[in-house]
Amino acid sequence: MAHLDAYNRPISYLRISVTDRCNLRCIYCMPPEGVPWRPHEEILRYEEIETIVRAAAEIGISKIRLTGGEPLVRPGIVELVRMLARIPGIDDLAMTTNGILLADYADELAAAGLRRVNVSLDTLRPERFHAITRLGRLEDVLAGMEAARRAGLTPVKINTVVMRGMNDDEVVELARKTMEEGWNLRFIELMPVGNGVLAEGGWRERVVTAREIRGRVEAALGKLEPAKKAAGSGPARCYRLPGARGTLGFITPVSEHFCYHCNRLRLTADGQLRPCLLSDLEVDLRTPLRNGAGVADIKHLLLHGIAVKPLEHHLDRLQKPEKRVMSEIGG
């Protein structure tokens, strides 16, 4: 049974950033030169992550998502998946990836016990993809999505951050993919939390609210009907276009925050438990682990993290984390 926090929210989900490194430099997440990587010794070792997940499972956390940075750039990531997949009580193990390396890893990840992947993709146009990510090639991501589907890492969900003047002219084209190709797509409102150009000045002008996106999609493609949530949809509100096989969701951290239903904790790559993405409150797990803490000790620290989880954030008033960037916390 999941533990309740001070506001009666059952906490059943842990997102783990396995690395702060990345093979892309998305404009809303990182500056062109990247962020200074943390030294290796500060990053949790796989055995340390395993201990934390065992402890988490014992207090009713059943869902784990591996993220980053880019999880697929960390050497041995398939082995970590294998280690976590066999922990009793973990019944959903997923990953959020930029998809660049997914075609190489999809089969191995599935065989190791990964259930599903979310792939981040903001545009269908190759030059624009390169402009947004600064480094990547669209065709690699599309190949990664296809490989994931074939490997059974389904439903593959596509996360699209919408930015005015960058890719908002593509929302209808992207939404059409749910009808023509059965994509499960979620539009995400741009948050002012990364370390990229769009997170600084000009963020407000770049945000496109879910309401506006929905209006544009419905005007072009028909009315959205509420859909049953696809597995692990978290805070997304899910819909379906007329006749569509795939679903269309909206994640609205800016216009309509979902804190009252928040069921998650986050673990940074350097071993700090963050009860809320947008609060700098952290519980250090790495130091105790390196001083010999075992599953029972970590359980207590996790319960402490749950007890101090803040009620809500105020992104609309531009509350944002000061100490860390998105690629360290894991989005």
Ligand code: SAM
């Ligand atoms: N590298 C992986 C990827 O891009 O999928 C995983 C980590 S990334 C930080 C996780 C998610 O956060 C991605 O879907 C990304 O688009 C999203 N993200 C990053 N910066 C964001 C921002 N400023 N506003 C909204 N979403 C953001």
Ligand code: SF4
């Ligand atoms: Fe890398 Fe993901 Fe950040 Fe893009 S959003 S720079 S892929 S961590």
